[in-house]
Amino acid sequence: MLFYLFIAVLVFVVLGFISSPKFKGKVGESIVHLHYKKYLDNDKYVLINNCTLPTSNGGTTQIDHILLSPYGIFVLETKNYKGWIFGDKFQKQWTQSFPKSKHRFQNPLHQNYKHTKVLGELLENQMSFDLSHLYSVVVFVGECEFKTEMPENVLHGKAWVNYVKQFNVPVLSTVAVTKAQYLIEQHRLERGRKTDKLHVKNLKSAHQSK
Numbered sequence: 001m002l003f004y005l006f007i008a009v010l011v012f013v014v015l016g017f018i019s020s021p022k023f024k025g026k027v028g029e030s031i032v033h034l035h036y037k038k039y040l041d042n043d044k045y046v047l048i049n050n051c052t053l054p055t056s057n058g059g060t061t062q063i064d065h066i067l068l069s070p071y072g073i074f075v076l077e078t079k080n081y082k083g084w085i086f087g088d089k090f091q092k093q094w095t096q097s098f099p100k101s102k103h104r105f106q107n108p109l110h111q112n113y114k115h116t117k118v119l120g121e122l123l124e125n126q127m128s129f130d131l132s133h134l135y136s137v138v139v140f141v142g143e144c145e146f147k148t149e150m151p152e153n154v155l156h157g158k159a160w161v162n163y164v165k166q167f168n169v170p171v172l173s174t175v176a177v178t179k180a181q182y183l184i185e186q187h188r189l190e191r192g193r194k195t196d197k198l199h200v201k202n203l204k205s206a207h208q209s210k
Contacts, residue, residue, distance in 0.1 A: 028080030029064050031141045032160070036067070039161040045069045046181055052189040055118050063115045066184060068177050071167040072133040075119060076160070077112040081144045089151045097147070108138045109151065119184070126183050133171045137163065 029049060036047045048066040055061055065076035087094030093104045116136045123129035138154045140146075146156060155163055172180075 028078040028139075028141045031080075032065055032076060032078050032139055035158045035161055036065075039158060040164070045164075046177065048181070048184055048188075050191060051184060052191075053118050053122065053184075053187060054189065056121065060189065061115050061118045063119065066119065067164065068181055069164075069167075070170040070172050070174070070177060071164075072135055072171055073119075073123070073129075073180060074135045074137050074164055075112060075116045077108050077115065077136075077138045079108055079138065079140045080142045081140060082142055083144055084147045085140065085144050086148050087150075088148060089154075096144075109136065109154065112136045112138060122183060122187055123180055127176070127179055129176075129180065130171075135167070 046068040051063045051066055052060050064078045067074040081096055084097040089109050091107055094107055096103045116134060120131045120134050136153060137160055139160045140156045
């Protein structure tokens, strides 16, 4: 009897974990990383994953992926969602819709704007980076479907790879790409639970101050 109770509790815990936003987010990020390894030239493109950078006001911003290349630097925000997705670039909140329920979530373009802004400030201040070569990209993965027309930089599945490949004119030298990578690695906070907890704390403080 105790054995079956243990199994039931274990199953409950596992199901709760795999349905958590954190787990879904990690799965989404892994899918994007797989796309990078499979469909992009890894000698030309460098992918930095899960990068937490300090902000000028003492906070932090957590970027899912930064893709560096001779053709520009791309800031990728990943969303692992199911259901129908409604939204446009001007709305503060988008809608995730199921047959019997709807959920609101922050416009990922607005979310990624802060990520791009913080990274841009770092690169501009440290290496006089031209911000016109910094691009925001939102990638949805999972069993979702766009039900409204999306901006060209909001994509589903591996379509983000083709979007990135449209930028095919070199604008950064090999030295510049290497320097940008070095600066990002130098300024990012160490990956781990301590950094994740700090970022969550900063998010709560920012939300409470609004």
